[in-house]
Amino acid sequence: MAEAVLDHADAHDAHDAHEGHVHKTNTGMSNNKLAMWVFLGSECLLFGGLISTYLLYRHNIQDGPGPSEEFFDIPFTSASSFVLLMSSLTMVLAHSAAERGDQKRLKIWLLSTALLGSVFVSGQIYEFTVFVREGLGWSTSPFSSAFYALTGFHGVHVTIGIIMLLSTFISTLRGRMHPGNAETVEIVGLYWHFVDIVWVFIFTVIYLAA
């Protein structure tokens, strides 16, 4: 989680660039964007580790419920997945608006991405509460610990993403965002899409393949 917080700082470093200057770099790409990609490369190993832990403990359910079609609420999780995919679309539209310098649509799409993200997070809170009521506590079994750790890590990533989005949105409202800083939006977007593809993976491997 802490890394994600730090990359937040990265993403916003774009604020600091002198307006309008695009600095000469060896790759032709800005340091901030390159740093974000480097960071995302590292995140693959993080989620890989959590997913492997989950796969290792998938059937180790002790006395508690296990991963099965009747336990997971597939219709609801599918709706959640749609919400997150939709937020990816609004995110990319926000970036596109930022590149055109279209402040109005930038604000609209940023806010709607954050709102859709919040719907996803509320869905996760809902789902966790239902699971706990159904008897799957954090300490119930290695499966439950691994499941909550993996989806919880993802949820924390989403939440951090929403905070980044809202901060960007408020900065835009306050006029702190220079029109030339579309890159900040792009970098927040990279993070957001990454969180989305992690969910694409989790949804398939944990829910649908159960």
Next chain:
Amino acid sequence: MSEETLTAETTKGVSGGRPTHDEHGHITDFGYVKIFVILAVITAVEVVWSYVNVPSYVFIPILFLMMLVKFYLVAAEFMHLKYDIKLFSMLFVTGLVLAGGVYLIFLSASQIWQSF
């Protein structure tokens, strides 16, 4: 809104100052919507597929294939990997391949595939 007038004045200068971005010919907003529709359709098919009763050696590979297509579409189009420099793709793919490699070896060493 004062920002908007400001925007209108500066937009030209801004896009002119960032030449690297326009050369790549980003897809349009409509293009993004089209990709989203494809993604949504694949997700719907995935969900329906998960209710179809087929043996797991058919079920799992097709499910994973659909997942990979979605994964690729988001990474290539929404994250612009297709349009950005190769280095970004290399960094990301290195992370993915390393993760896939070491964790698959680890899981194989732990003999978890028997449970599938």
Next chain:
Amino acid sequence: MLTNSFKVWGGYAIVAYVAAVIYGYSSGGDIVGPIALGYKGGVGDHVGYTILIGLSMCCMVIALMFTAFRDADPEMAASYMGSSSIPASQPPVGASMWPIAMALGLGTVILGLAVHPAVFAVGIAVLGIVALEWAMEAWADRATGDPVANRELRDRIMGPIELPLMAAIGVAVLALSMSRVLLAVSVAGSVIVASVVSVIIFGTATFMAIGPELNRKIVNSLLAFGLIAVVGAGIVSAVIGERDIEPHHEEHGEDHSDEESLIIVEFGS
């Protein structure tokens, strides 16, 4: 010499002390206890009494500090600057919403004492925020003679605190309200609610993006309406409570319905 600021803050201290005594007495203490700070006899409701006495103490400390350091004392300022005349009054400050917010906070605290500890905690949090913001604004309004510069100063200090706080509170309020609604409705209903809400968000955004130019006021009231609707629905759902969720019996018939213990296990405390 008693400065003006000492008189003001000393007055606040006395008022708060009297209020504490009255509150302590009226909430079930005897009369000596609240006056003697609980040295002899009971003080009634401890929490409320402690807060009011704490308020009194804080005011007293501030009053003493202002006397000791002669801060906010125009004569002292003039003599420090080596001028024979008293400085002119400060430029008038702008409207402030903090008094209202503070009243709200105080109301919430009192309500919380009566209703629920959680409401009380929210009230305390509001009061804390108000104290910080109000103090900063009061300082920033007088930092320089230039309101624009003052504004910028304030933003530079408070931005780093406000922004994440606002964002985090925003996410928390939305996610908690929404999840209450989802928990209150049926299984199928939760799917419908989640889908409909997200489609509304997306649809509204699309409409605003490609539709006609909307008046700023309309947009603001739309957003406000949406927020109130979600939070209101959340509160209503929280009051209604969760739907009945059966413990999942897979292999064993073991009973997991003891909710309290499950929550404890869940958060592992």
Next chain:
Amino acid sequence: MAIIENPLELESGDVVRVAERPLGVLTRPSGNTGWQSWLFTVDHKRIGIMYGAFAMFFFLIGGLEALAIRLQLAVPNGKILSPETYNQVFTMHGVTMIFLVIMPLAAAFANYLLPLQLGARDVAFPRMNALSLWVFLAGGIFLCSSLFIGGWFENVPNGGWFNYAPNSGTLFSPTKGIDFYAIGLQILGIASLVSAINLIVTTLNMRAEGMSLMRMPVLSWMLLVVQFLLLFALPVITVALFLLMFDRLWGANFFNVEMGADPLLWQHLFWIFGHPEVYILILPSFGIISEVIPVFSRKPIFGYSFMVGSGIAIGFLGWGVWAHHMFVSGIGPISVAAFSVSTMMIAVPTGVKILNWVATMWGGRIQLTTAMLFAVGVVSMFTIGGLSGVTHAASAADTQQTDTYYIVAHFHYVIFGGALLGIFSGFYFWWPKMFGYKLNETWGKWNFWLQIVGFNLTFGPMHILGLQGMSRRIDSYDPGYGFELWNMVSSIGSFVIFAGVFIFLINVFVSKRQAEHLPPVGPDPWDARSLEWMTASPTPEHNFDTEIVIDSLDHFWHQKYGYDDDGNVVRIAYAEDVAHDGSATNVHLPSPSYWPIVLASGFPFVGYGLIYNYWLCAIGGFLIVGAIFGWVFEHPDDPDAAHGHHDDHGDDDGHDGHEVDEGTTENAEADLVTADSATDAGEASDG
């Protein structure tokens, strides 16, 4: 907020503006003298030096722990440490030496040298660079504070540096020691990850014109490989540590065998990280000696591209060998065979490197300076360590050797004989560049010989002890097994090492005193090859006076030497003529910042909070989040220096007073912004 900060409009009409900087925290700090210039610096050179200094401090702590171990084992049935304390001491020795000494010492060289060798003004994100330093220090202090928090040696990590499950669970380790381990390493991981991202971006994006990847010095290459290893290995240990923390603090079941958990999960995750970690420790040293050996052999490095390629190959192969640490844990015959083969393969690129160093020295005019002695020491000692390593790769032999002193001998030959000796070589080599004076050669040779003799005395006998069957991590042994002699030899050796390190510290002070009577060392005291020697010593704050355009590998050397008609090497210029004298004044540099140290200070609060009281987490979280947002909105430069609200007021607002106060002497240099220099250092201005 005293009264003098309030503006006063006197009746005379004069506006008295005394609060030029109403709250100092809100402007970026300035000034490059005094303690503030170190605390808030974003200069990669100062950060590198501080990395080195803090690491040397931890080196002394770790060294004292090692001496305690050797005193305990010097004679049979040692009574100096109780078994419990012994566990804590060897765990802290390992953790300290790996995470708080070797890695930060490598980071010291990386920070100081990488931008210089690439011809850059600074790293890509100077503030993040400062952040990684302070987070490292915060993590180190957090980890070492376990020695005394809650009583002396009460809550110290005691599970060994690899801390196997299920021994690390609350059932078998009820003290808070393992919590300190899990959270402390997590904090250190953040520091390394930030640093890795920063240095990767620096290397990929900030090289001087003409500095293609294949013109980078070998050290830069090795550092790049190390940063990639860190980047990809750290998240793995992060996962493992999180799971451990969840188990211990909140009752999860990841390593709880009672609930059917698999203890091998920890071993896999730990070693997937742990084996790349071994290369993280050794590759910087390989890079250092690849710089030292050519300079003192008066020859270019032999097989540059093979040197680079083998470094990359080691980096990649290092990912496929982790289970050789687990041959006896029951992972199955196929896994054992596969990992046995892959482990043997990794000897190939390592062998290439050793042959290349030898070939570089072959036929050269060798100058046996202290730096060169240490470098040769690395080549020979690492070869011994590498050969004993190959014996572990053979799984049958490894089964015999696992958890004996043979293993201890092996990894000390690799880490002490490889990594640490290389770092000492680097100290002697780059000391004049960093501090402007050479270390004394006589003391240096004493330092070297004591260290190398002491090292072999200490760890050589451990091979024998291990093959005799003495298992590692036992706190005492009975007489009569034949362990007495070699343990005594080993303990004596450890004190010889201590004397050697002590002499190094003396040397630093002696040399500084002597240097006052010697002429300055000049930019290039060793007649060296890479770019860092092309600027004044000690390196000026702005590194290079002008931008350098590189046209070949060893660009600087080619500036000094050419070929005559017969193809012989002849000197064509003196270093002083080619090198920059560091006199440029109009260079725009990133301003210092308060936020990195504020942000880093939040982490120990979160750590203690997780262990003792969650309210501390709130304080830490507030510091971290507030600092992140403060950081994000921080102006790239001191806003009051160039622009800002004061401009609205016309000329009579007292702005001049500020200029007189702040802009007088040294930092006038840093504040001056000229149009063109703003762009060349501008990359550095963001972080």
